[in-house]
Amino acid sequence: xxxxxxxxxxxxxxxxxxxxxxxxxxxxxxxxxxxxxxxxxxxxxxxxxxxxxxxxxxxxxxxxxxxxxxxxxxxxxxxxxxxxxxxxxxxxxxxxxxxxxxxxxxxxxxxxxxxxxxxxxxxxxxxxxxxxxxxxxxxxxxxxxxxxxxxxxxxxxxxxxxxxxxxxxx
Amino acid sequence: xxxxxxxxxxxxxxxxxxxxxxxxxxxxxxxxxxxxxxxxxxxxxxxxxxxxxxxxxxxxxxxxxxxxxxxxxxxxxxxxxxxxxxxxxxxxxxxxxxxxxxxxxxxxxxxxxxxxxxxxxxxxxxxxxxxxxxxxxxxxxxxxxxxxxxxxxxxxxxxxxxxxxxxxxxxxxxxxxxxxxxxx
Numbered sequence: 335x336x337x338x339x340x341x342x343x344x345x346x347x348x349x350x351x352x353x354x355x356x357x358x359x360x361x362x363x364x365x366x367x368x369x370x371x372x373x374x375x376x377x378x379x380x381x382x383x384x385x386x387x388x389x390x391x392x393x394x395x396x397x398x399x400x401x402x403x404x405x406x407x408x409x410x411x412x413x414x415x416x417x418x419x420x421x422x423x424x425x426x427x428x429x430x431x432x433x434x435x436x437x438x439x440x441x442x443x444x445x446x447x448x449x450x451x452x453x454x455x456x457x458x459x460x461x462x463x464x465x466x467x468x469x470x471x472x473x474x475x476x477x478x479x480x481x482x483x484x485x486x487x488x489x490x491x492x493x494x495x496x497x498x499x500x501x502x503x504x
Numbered sequence: 505x506x507x508x509x510x511x512x513x514x515x516x517x518x519x520x521x522x523x524x525x526x527x528x529x530x531x532x533x534x535x536x537x538x539x540x541x542x543x544x545x546x547x548x549x550x551x552x553x554x555x556x557x558x559x560x561x562x563x564x565x566x567x568x569x570x571x572x573x574x575x576x577x578x579x580x581x582x583x584x585x586x587x588x589x590x591x592x593x594x595x596x597x598x599x600x601x602x603x604x605x606x607x608x609x610x611x612x613x614x615x616x617x618x619x620x621x622x623x624x625x626x627x628x629x630x631x632x633x634x635x636x637x638x639x640x641x642x643x644x645x646x647x648x649x650x651x652x653x654x655x656x657x658x659x660x661x662x663x664x665x666x667x668x669x670x671x672x673x674x675x676x677x678x679x680x681x682x683x684x685x686x687x688x
Contacts, residue, residue, distance in 0.1 A: 382650065384648070421569065423568075
């Protein structure tokens, strides 16, 4: 298993295709929590598909104002077909050319296999990695870890805000 | 090991003795073909273990890929309000290939329930909160797809086949006997 970037690291910026004719940069999402989910491939044959699960949990992620991004080495047309088939309501990014370049910067590329790890990153409003996790490639990591991270991040921010306002008050 | 975060309680649909030494919890989706298969396995397990096994079913509908999963879960909860949950649960899985609103209405009628009331409950989503609660409890417990089983509160990671589940439940029965002896 690769060693993925750890919490406290600035999340490497990237610009990738989100549809065949649109691009998205990580820095455009500054000010919001971002859930970055690297996964091996579209069209996983089981009902326990990771992206399908995140699609269902999306309303919960949105309670934290988090943006969810799926990312794999599949091409934009492949993503478009997969997203349509699964009725996905969040973007899938194509780490397609050069293949896996972004995954490599996150330590989430499986060189031998030529696809991404199942690696999760929760990135804070300032673009810093708050939590990361790499699951065995055959195991769908679920959504509990992401939700816990978003919750902890919110808790931490609120206690900071509190300290700030007390400081201002005194 | 992933643990069940919401303990089995009075809000659950449970079959079997409350004091059974082992409890099997399933998170399922009425439109998922793997759950349809698991339904038969669970029936066989209940027969095999008798009073030693309690079975609990919780809803985990993947609504975006299975558009009938949520209405089916609501229909089961509607039947539950009339004390007929398990009949509806069985009937839905046993007729999974023809799952649709007409089937749910027929099944309600077969149970002597008003199909009009069922349609009303589906339209008002009267029972949706209970389903959402099951779903989120599942997400928090690391449920990542369907079916997901928990044996005495720990996620079962093996295959959903009879022999594999028998083996896992037997192992747990062995553990609970040891605990019982220690306690006694």
